[in-house]
Every structure is written in C-alpha cells, then in structure tokens.
Amino acid sequence: MIDIQDLHKYYGKKQHALKGINLQFNKGLIGLLGPNGAGKTTLIRILAGILQASSGSVHVLGQDMSTIAGRQAVKAQLGYLPQHIGMYPKLSAREFLRFIAGLKHLDAVDAEVDRVLEIVRLTDDQNRPIGTFSGGMKRRVGIAQALLGQPAFIIVDEPTTGLDPEERLRIRNTLAQIATKCVVLLSTHIIEDISQSCRTVAILNQGKILFYGEPRTLAQxxxxxxxxxxxxxxxxxxxxxxxxxxxxxxxxxxxxxxxxxxxxxxxxxxxxxxxxxxxxxxxx
Known part of the structure; x- marks a missing residue:
C-alpha cells in the first residue's frame, strides 16, 4: 500500500535530508525508528502530502504523491497525529472531535465521534474541557481525531513522548488494535514502543534507511x-x-x-x- 523508490529530499542546495529511501509496507503497525534529526519528520510529511519529494517516486494507497490529484486523494484517506497538535483547551473532547469531523465533512458525526471515543477509552471524560486533561489523555484525543472517518493510512509522530509508563502502554495497545485494519506508521525515538508493538521496523539515520525488517532480526x-x-x-x-x-x-x-x-x-x-x-x- 506504501511504495517508496529512491526518494531524495533537499532543503536548498546544501541540506540533503533524505538520501535514496526505498521502502514498501502494507497493513499493520510499522515502526520508524531513529534519533532526532534523522529525517523522520521529513519522510512523514512527504507521505502525508505536506511536502513534495525532490526526486524519486512515492505511491501511497496507489496514488502518485508527485501529483496534486494524488496528494488530495491520499489526504482524504489519511489520519495524521503530528508530534505537536493544537487543541482548544476550553473545548471538551467531544466538541473538539465534532469540530475536526466537520472539517473532514463526515456524515453521521455523532456516531463517528462516539466510535473513536470508545476506541481511545475517553467516553467517560468526553465532556470535560481538554485543558483539564493529562498529557496522556490529550494524546489519546489526538489519536481519536486521526481515526475519524476510518482512514486507510494513519501516521503518528512521537505519540508517547513525555508520558508515564501506564499511558504509554495504553497508547501502544490502542495503536496495535487499530493496525489490524489499516496501515499505521509509528515514528518514534523510544525503542520500547517499537519492541512492544511493531511487527516491522525501519531505522532511519542521517537521511538513510539502515535497516528494514522484523524487530527480532534487528536484535540478532x-x-x-x-x-x-x-x-x-x-x-x-x-x-x-x-x-x-x-x-x-x-x-x-x-x-x-x-x-x-x-x-x-x-x-x-x-x-x-x-x-x-x-x-x-x-x-x-
């Protein structure tokens, strides 16, 4: 479902952010692991249609990401949780999700909001202002908004950074559950998140893929x-x-x-x- 061939990305003439990336992956939870500054965010933004590649080919869900039509088609099937997501602290979780559902032009908004709240286990807290939530609860709201519309491809960027062990476990389990039905790309620098939940892992460093395979193979x-x-x-x-x-x-x-x-x-x-x-x- 995701096919990347010889992908390069330059910022200006001197910064070569991605250097010949080749990746192919299908349904399931895929881990993208690498230190800060490795190029993970650049790759994610290209897959999300926010940035364009300098050269090479990127196909997401069968769509050519070098075309406007392709990027628009993917965005209609994409759920995206960036590392930092803006939320209105005075809105309740339900109000915020209804707002996002409206931006996505979804039908049966209330039923869809009920569905994602149940998945992230926030039904009992749905009417509380987001500003009163813990960091982990806010990340769960972020995951919920990415799930709206049942996207075929979901990208989550550093979803467990700064969370306590219990919340990290809850979010990992939620992502693993979601990945049984679609493609989920988990970008992180926290190795435990990969080892506990991902069936496949890619290591990205200095703009290059150094490893792609099963976690147990990486350990070996x-x-x-x-x-x-x-x-x-x-x-x-x-x-x-x-x-x-x-x-x-x-x-x-x-x-x-x-x-x-x-x-x-x-x-x-x-x-x-x-x-x-x-x-x-x-x-x-």
Missing part, C-alpha cells in the same frame, strides 16, 4: 557483541559502548557493546536496543 544483529562486565574501581575500555549500568554489591555492572568483548565479559541475550545501537554506531 548484536549477537555476540553485547555482554556484561562487573568492575570495582575502573570504567570499561573506551572502545566499548556502554548501553546501561547498575550497582551490585560486588561493583558496577556495565552492559557493553563492542566488536570484541573483554575476556571477563559475560555474554547476554541481545535486545532490540542493542541491535539498534549497533546499527547506528556502525553506519554513521
């Missing part, structure tokens, strides 16, 4: 390259990347990543984070 990239070292009075060698550390009775335990591990390192099972860090580190 770091097999044999991650271990734990317990040290009392010294730090790990500088040629190793410290993934995490924890205090033990016998000293500091460091989870380290490297091509060659110290002789005293205990091998550990690699995680998605290990595979991600290895991929970023060795393709920069």
């Amino acid at each position: 990239i770091a097999t044999g390259k991650v271990g734990e070292v317990i040290l009392q009075d010294s730090a790990p060698p500088q040629n190793l990347k410290i993934v995490s550390s924890r205090q033990l009775a016998e000293g500091m335990a460091y989870r380290v990543l490297g091509e060659v591990l110290p002789a005293n390192a205990q091998a550990v099972q690699p995680t998605l984070e290990d595979g991600y860090l290895w991929t970023i580190q060795h393709n920069s």
Whole structure:
C-alpha cells in the first residue's frame, strides 16, 4: 500500500535530508525508528502530502504523491497525529472531535465521534474541557481525531513522548488494535514502543534507511557483541559502548557493546536496543 523508490529530499542546495529511501509496507503497525534529526519528520510529511519529494517516486494507497490529484486523494484517506497538535483547551473532547469531523465533512458525526471515543477509552471524560486533561489523555484525543472517518493510512509522530509508563502502554495497545485494519506508521525515538508493538521496523539515520525488517532480526544483529562486565574501581575500555549500568554489591555492572568483548565479559541475550545501537554506531 506504501511504495517508496529512491526518494531524495533537499532543503536548498546544501541540506540533503533524505538520501535514496526505498521502502514498501502494507497493513499493520510499522515502526520508524531513529534519533532526532534523522529525517523522520521529513519522510512523514512527504507521505502525508505536506511536502513534495525532490526526486524519486512515492505511491501511497496507489496514488502518485508527485501529483496534486494524488496528494488530495491520499489526504482524504489519511489520519495524521503530528508530534505537536493544537487543541482548544476550553473545548471538551467531544466538541473538539465534532469540530475536526466537520472539517473532514463526515456524515453521521455523532456516531463517528462516539466510535473513536470508545476506541481511545475517553467516553467517560468526553465532556470535560481538554485543558483539564493529562498529557496522556490529550494524546489519546489526538489519536481519536486521526481515526475519524476510518482512514486507510494513519501516521503518528512521537505519540508517547513525555508520558508515564501506564499511558504509554495504553497508547501502544490502542495503536496495535487499530493496525489490524489499516496501515499505521509509528515514528518514534523510544525503542520500547517499537519492541512492544511493531511487527516491522525501519531505522532511519542521517537521511538513510539502515535497516528494514522484523524487530527480532534487528536484535540478532548484536549477537555476540553485547555482554556484561562487573568492575570495582575502573570504567570499561573506551572502545566499548556502554548501553546501561547498575550497582551490585560486588561493583558496577556495565552492559557493553563492542566488536570484541573483554575476556571477563559475560555474554547476554541481545535486545532490540542493542541491535539498534549497533546499527547506528556502525553506519554513521
């Protein structure tokens, strides 16, 4: 349903934001993972029809995004939650969603608003002013507005940033439920969001796709390259990347990543984070 071939995007003459992107994906929850400044937002805006590619081809839901007609057709089938969405704090959640439904020219507005409120579990709070909501509740309102009209393609940009663990889990579960019926692209820098919910992940860094495949395959990239070292009075060698550390009775335990591990390192099972860090580190 989404087909990207040799996509390039330039800003002016010097900034090459996207460098030959090739991606194809269908129904399900797809994770787009990368550090800040990797090019994720630029790619999202091209897929949403907000920006145009400098070269290459982009087809979304069978539509050619280089044409005005194609972009308009996609926007009619698109749900989009940007990282920062403006909401009127004095409006209730229901009033805000009715307003967005009106902008989308939807039929049976009240029934559609009821449907999306139920999905994001805000039915009981629908008449409260949005300004009284927690950060997680506001993000759920944002997801609800993206669901209006039952779009075939939904893009969510950093939906769990700044949320507590309970809200992050709730939003991940909601997105996984939605993705059984359409294409959902989840853009994030939070690795746990990908590992817990996405069937496929793409790593984007410095405008290039470094990996595209299943999360377990990404984790396996770091097999044999991650271990734990317990040290009392010294730090790990500088040629190793410290993934995490924890205090033990016998000293500091460091989870380290490297091509060659110290002789005293205990091998550990690699995680998605290990595979991600290895991929970023060795393709920069």
